[in-house]
C-alpha cells in the first residue's frame with residue numbers, strides 16, 4: 001500500500017467516527033503529503049537533469065570557442081556545439097558552419113553567437 005492510499009483509508013475511518021477536529025487534521029495532513037509528493041517528483045526530475053548534464057559535461061572537450069564530444073575531435077566538421085549555450089543554459093546546440101566571401105563562419109541559431117574560423 002502506498003502512503004496515499006493509507007491516508008485515504010484513515011480519512012474514511014475518521015469520517016465514519018465523526019470526529020470533526022480529527023477529520024480536519026487528517027485532511028490537512030493529506031494536503032501536506034500531496035505537496036511533499038509533488039516536491040519530491042520535481043526534485044527527482046531536477047536530479048535527473050543535473051545527472052544528465054554532468055555526464056554530458058564530462059564528455060565535452062573545448063576546441064577554441066566551441067565544444068566537441070571527447071573521442072570525436074576528428075569529426076569537428078559535423079559535431080561541434082555552442083560554448084555559450086552549454087555554459088549558460090546546459091543546452092547542447094549544434095553549430096552551423098557556413099562559407100562566405102569573407103571565409104568560414106560558425107554560428108549558433110539559438111544565441112546567434114558568431115565565430116570566425
Ligand SMILES: [Zn+2]
Pocket residue numbers: 082083084085086093108109110111112113
Ligand atoms: Zn548558442
